[in-house]
Amino acid sequence: MNPIVRSLLENDLYKFTMWQALLHSHPGAQAEYVFVCRNTPAYPLSELKADVERELDHLCTLFFAEDELAYLRGLRFMKSDFVDFLAVFRFQRKFISVSTDGELLNIHAVGPQVHVTGFEIFVLYIVNELYFRRFDQQAALVEGRKRLQAKIAMLHAFGSEAEKKNPFEFFDFGVRRRFSAAWQEEVVVTLAREVPQYFKGSSNVYLAKKYGLTPIGTMAHEYLQAYQSFGVRLRDFQKAALEDWVQEYRGDLGIALTDVVGMDAFLADFDLYFAKLFDGLRHDSGDPVVWGEKALAHYAKLRVDATTKRLVFSDALDLPTAFALYRHFADRVMTGFGIGTNLSNDTGIATLNIVMKLMSCNGQPVAKLSDSAGKTLCTDATFLAYLRQVFHHPALN
Structure with missing residues (x-):
């Protein structure tokens, strides 16, 4: 078998943008990232240990x-x-370890954050592709192509609907949980050829470069979470992270992620200054309609013209869900839809729900308080309770 990783460029764009920001603002930070599988796979992931190594x-x-x-x-x-810096960069094997615990596969990356942050996406698609190699590849591709053509037909049918004020645009966010590198590439090429009026880019920088597409992405949870350990008052960590982002990018990459400690707590920090400086917001947990209405109400309260802003949806999307959200919001605000697994791994085989999350930084626990049950990850119950208290975030089952 050929190695799974073809290029260090085959990473999500937001890894590079966060990497740059952290290198400039906190180059000495030490971090720990932990691999977690949230669902039950068809066979134990522990069997992949030697191949992952x-x-x-x-x-x-x-x-x-x-x-x-x-x-x-x-x-x-x-x-x-x-x-x-990237010209001389090499991943250091000593910073990442693989072990097993019964049927569980454990992967830990520990070291300087600017050296270990990049492991995340590679680990996820290495595990994913190794896992799916054990299934019938030909049958999966036949089913995947059938489903992809059904999506294209769905998009063509959607085109007959009455136009909204803003266009429908979606992006490929599927690198981390793809069926395989070859299949993601086939999906992206097919969509770019068949529905260029709707398909506007990919988070996969390697494919964006190869096919002249727009690379898509700004920030992820780990960027804001890291600021919980960077010496600012915990209540102020989001404002500190957003301020550093503004200073780093000076108007570029203006989509802010809202759900590190919940939408309500985010909006409490997202004052007129940030609302004017950022181009829009990204949804990644909780009810997307409720979230979007809160965002629009917040812009209205601040007397910011929402028609100049964009709401990006990226939480477990498929095309029917994206169409429904577009119909609901597109006359009032620009929209965008990042679709991941449903594009890059819709082959009829049950997918893995795997993540590799920042768990501690500078020797302190960090956490995300999701607006969706089951997405909160933290190994320190005391810190998690304190974080909930500070941001008045309810515990979700």
């Missing part, structure tokens, strides 16, 4: 090629010193 060994031999560095340097929000 081999793939990580390979990952740690890779470096950025000159044309890849030139591509990153051509993105106006990438700073030259960060690209210079």
